[in-house]
Amino acid sequence: MNSEFGDRIKVSIFGQSHSKGIGAVITGLPAGLKLDMDLISAHMQRRAPGRNLHSTQRKEADIPNILSGLANCVTTGDPLCAVIENTNTISSDYDNLRDTPRPSHSDYPLYVKTGGYNDISGGGHSSGRLTAPLCFAGAVCMQILGKFGIEVGAHIYSVGDNTDTPFDMVNISAKDLADIKEKEFPTVSDDAGRLMRTEIEKARLNLDSLGGIIECAVINLPAGLGDPMFSGVENKLASAVFGIPAVRGIEFGAGFAAAKMTGSEHNDPYRIKNGRIVTETNNHGGIIGGITTGMPLVFRAAIKPTASIAQEQNTVSLSELTETKLTIKGRHDPCIVPRAVPVVESVAAIVMADLLTIETGYRNMCKKVQE
Numbered sequence: 001m002n003s004e005f006g007d008r009i010k011v012s013i014f015g016q017s018h019s020k021g022i023g024a025v026i027t028g029l030p031a032g033l034k035l036d037m038d039l040i041s042a043h044m045q046r047r048a049p050g051r052n053l054h055s056t057q058r059k060e061a062d063i064p065n066i067l068s069g070l071a072n073c074v075t076t077g078d079p080l081c082a083v084i085e086n087t088n089t090i091s092s093d094y095d096n097l098r099d100t101p102r103p104s105h106s107d108y109p110l111y112v113k114t115g116g117y118n119d120i121s122g123g124g125h126s127s128g129r130l131t132a133p134l135c136f137a138g139a140v141c142m143q144i145l146g147k148f149g150i151e152v153g154a155h156i157y158s159v160g161d162n163t164d165t166p167f168d169m170v171n172i173s174a175k176d177l178a179d180i181k182e183k184e185f186p187t188v189s190d191d192a193g194r195l196m197r198t199e200i201e202k203a204r205l206n207l208d209s210l211g212g213i214i215e216c217a218v219i220n221l222p223a224g225l226g227d228p229m230f231s232g233v234e235n236k237l238a239s240a241v242f243g244i245p246a247v248r249g250i251e252f253g254a255g256f257a258a259a260k261m262t263g264s265e266h267n268d269p270y271r272i273k274n275g276r277i278v279t280e281t282n283n284h285g286g287i288i289g290g291i292t293t294g295m296p297l298v299f300r301a302a303i304k305p306t307a308s309i310a311q312e313q314n315t316v317s318l319s320e321l322t323e324t325k326l327t328i329k330g331r332h333d334p335c336i337v338p339r340a341v342p343v344v345e346s347v348a349a350i351v352m353a354d355l356l357t358i359e360t361g362y363r364n365m366c367k368k369v370q371e
Helices: 037-047 091-097 107-114 121-126 128-146 174-181 190-205 233-241 255-260 337-360 362-370
Strands: 010-015 021-027 064-068 080-085 151-159 212-219 247-252 270-273 276-279 297-303 313-317 322-326
Touching: 010 128, 021 128, 037 128, 037 337, 080 128, 121 128, 128 151, 128 337, 151 174, 151 190, 151 337, 174 212, 212 337, 233 247, 233 297, 233 337, 247 255, 297 337, 337 362
Parallel strands: none
Antiparallel strands: 010 021, 021 080, 064 080, 151 212, 212 297, 247 297, 270 276, 313 322
């Protein structure tokens, strides 16, 4: 089974939730990029578990140990490998799951695919724990994008029936994105965030869980990245975003609402602003025909409710082929949406850095990051 994506910049994720460690190997990075490890750490801590009540109480330091690809914190152009140690595992919580697959988890299909040799502890390689090295890779790629003035940021668009203030898809500033990243609960509106946290706490007390939607933006992109049809920007982003555990859907710009619009409502008229060609509206979400237009790239990812809930559920015994009951133990998020925000940002950053490398060329990328 393969856990790699990207064309010029490739990211491979390895490890299991309860293995000795997890990590990422990144190939195709430009040589000469000086990494700010404090920025990488800050980004990863936004995803880290155990920080509040709406997060799993499994506590991990999530400090990446870089084995190769750096010399004095500067990329060498060689594969960059980072390992994150797993230190707080309780595998005994999963002993009863080897024969009773959890609803909405990958336990049963992986049991069939591997002949029962899949690692069940913590969800194995399918666990959200594997998003930690994904955030490391994303933080590295954000620093590449920063050399071009490109910024990536996201917020919780909705949890349950509560909706945050959406991005203004025409005008999104770097400050808008940076301000959200400073918040413990990443919403534009603090009032909306308080309502969401109340709903998450209700779900936790009811031994249940909630899902939601994350809205992500990439700003200051040049026009012309991507290709038509099967190599379009939406294609690459959708493929990568669906690699995040629990993602159930994605939409760009106006998204599914476009199906209810007329052409005159959905079309984005062109105009000139400060010598640049822009559009008055941005229903296309910064991508037309698979290619960036230079407008903010905006997409939304739907996240399902956390599958591990403490209520008794119906399942089956794999060995006896009989129906049975299951109560899940362990430490789980009542809502994974808040911690998934930096993960969505990370995937977007990796994809955009890859597309930029394709368009710019490796040697030109090296020159740019060395400036």
